[in-house]
Amino acid sequence: MTVEAQTSAAPTNDAAREALAAILRVLVPVILALIAGGVILLILGKDPLAYYGYVARRGLFTWGGLQETFTRMSPLLLIAAGLIVAFRAGIWNLGGDGQFLLAAVVTSALAPVLIAFLPKGLTLILCMIVAIAVAALWSVIPAILKARYGVNEIITSLMMSFLGVSFANVLVKLFFRDPTTTVPQTVTLPVEDRLPRLFDSTIHGGVLIALAVVVLVHLMMTRTAFGLKLQVVGANPAAAIHAGLNVARLTIATFAISAGLIGLGGAVEILGVWGTVRADWNPAFGLLVVPLVFLARFNGYAVIGFVFFFSALMIGGESAARRVGVPQHYVLVLVALLLIFLAVVEYLDHQRRKRTGA
Template identity: 75%
Template sequence: MNHLWRLCLPLLLALVAGGLVLVILGKDPLAYYFYVLDRGILSWGGLQETLTRMAPLLLIAAGLIVAFRAGIWNLGGDGQYLLAAVVTAALAPALIGFVPRGLTLILCMLAATLVGALWSLLPAFLKARYGINEIITSLMMSFLGISLANVLVKLFFWDPATTVPQTRTLDIASRLPRISGSNIHIGLLIALCLVVLVHLLMTRTAFGLKLQVVGASPAAARHAGLKVGFLTVATFALSAGLIGLAGAVEILGVWGNVRADWNPAYGMLVVPLVFLARMNGLAVIGFTFFFAALMIGGESAARRIGVPQDFVLLLMGLVLAFLGLVEYLDHRHQMRAAA
C-alpha cells in the first residue's frame, strides 16, 4: 500500500465515520467540519490558538517517539506532565522577583525536565533490573503523579490570596515571549526544534541506533555488547524529561498557574498521533497540527451544532481503530504478495 495512503486513509475513514455518527444524531456533518476549519485554521485568532496548542503536544510526541522507537511503552505521560507543571507553577512566581526573567524561564524549564525524568525512574529501574512490564508500572506512576500534583496544589502551593485551590499566578509580562506581536509564544519554536532534534537523534546517531536495536531485540542487543539496562533508564529519562518540559511550556506560555484537579490528559491523546506518523519526528508535526486544529475548532463546532465537546475524542478513537484496520489489511496484502 502506498505510504501516503497508509498515513492519510485512517484520518479520512475516521472523518467519514464521524460524519455518519453526526447524521445519526440528527446533526449536519458538513456544518460541523466547516466550523472546525473556520475556527481552527481559517480565522487568525483560531490559527494562533491552534499553533499555541501544538507546543505541548509536540514535546509530548517527541518524548513518546524516543520511548516507542526503543520498544518502551512510557504511558505515564500525564503524571510526568502534571507534576512538572505544578513545580513550574510554584517555582516561577517565587523566582521572578529575585532572578531575571530569562533565567527564571530557563530554570523552570530545566526543573520541569528533571521532575519528569525523575518520576520515570521507578518504572525504568523495574524494567531494567527485573523485566517488569513498564505499561503497568508507568500507568500506576501516572495515577500517583496526578494525585500527588493535586495534593501539592491543595496543601503546599495554594495561593492564600485565592478561594479556589491554585498556585500563585505568574504575571503575563513574565511569561514566555510572544512571536512577532502575536499570541503565539516561543514555546512553539522550542517544541519544533526539539522534535527535529529527536528525529535526527533517533535516525542519524549511534545512540539512536542503539535504542532501536534494544527495541527490536533486547537479547540481540545484549549479545552485541550493549548496556541494555542503562539504555532503558536513559530512554525513560529522556522521554519523560521531554514530557515534563511540555508541562513547563504550557504553564509558562499560557496559563501562568495550576488549579487543583486540572488535567488536560494530553499524554494518551498524543499516542495515536505518534503511531499515525509511524514514529517519524517530521511527520508528527503535520499530524499534531491537524489534531490541534481539531481540538480548537471542535470546541467551537460542538457548541454551534449542539453536540458534546468530547466528540473530538470519539474522532480520535475512530482514527486509532481505522489505523489498526489499515495496518492489518496492509499486513495481509504483504503476506499474500510474499506467498
C-alpha cells in the same frame, strides 16, 4: 505477471508508486474516519457537513483560531517527542499525565519565586530544567523495575501517573497554594514574565522550542549511535545484550529522556499559556498523543503534521461544543476511528504485499 512488472518498471516509477502508496495509507484512513464519524453525527441528528465546516473554519481558517491551534501544538509536540524516544526503544511510557502535571505544578510554584530576584530569561530556563528533572525523577521507579527485574512498565508507569496526578493536586492544595485566591491554585506568573510572544500574535515561543525538540529527537533517534542503540534495544532486547549493550542503563536513560521531554511540555504550557495551575486541572494529553505518535509511525516529521491536524481539531471541537451543540468529546471518537481505520488499512496493505510476494 508481477515478475514482469517488477523487471520492466523503471526505478523512478517504483519510487513514485511507493510515495503514492505511503500517502494513500494515511489519506484513506483519514477520509474513512471522517465518513464514519459523519455517519455517527447523522445518527445523533447533527449535520456532519456543518460540523466539519465549523471545526475547519474555527481551527484553521480564522487567524484567532489558527493562533490557538499553534499554541496548543507545543505541549502536544513535546509529549509526542517524549513518546517517540520511548516507543522507538520499545518502552511503553504511559505515565505521561503524571509526569506532565507534576512538572507543570513545580514550574508554576517556582517561576513566581524566581522572577523576584532573577532576570526573566534565566527564570524561564531554570524552570524548564527543573521541570525536566522532576518529570525524569518521577519515571525512575518504573525505569529501575523494568531494567533490573523486567516488571512490565505499562503498569508501573500508569500507576505512577495516577499517583503523580493526585500528588500534583496535593502540592497545589497544601504547599504551593496562593493564599489570596478562593479556588486553590498556585501564585500566578504575570503575563509579561511568561514566554515571549511571536511577533504580534498570541502564539508563545514554546512552539519553536517544541518544533526544535521534535526535529532534534528525530535526528537523535535516526542519525546518532545513541539513537541506534535505543532502536536495537527496542527491536530485539536479546540481540542488544549479545551486541554488548548495557540494556539496563539504556532503559533508564530512555525513561528519563522520555519523561523529561513530557515534563518540558508541562513547563512550556504553564510558562506560555496559564501562568498558574489550578487544583484538579488535568488536560490528560498523555494518552491522547499516543495514537498520533503511532499514526506517524514514530517519525518526528510526520508527527508534526498529525499534531497540527489534531490541534486544529481540538480547538475547533472545543468551540463547536458551544456553537454547534456537539460535545468536544466527539474529537475522541474521531481519533479512535482514525486509529482503527489506519490499523486496518495497514493490515490489508500488509496482506496484499504478502500475496504479491513483494
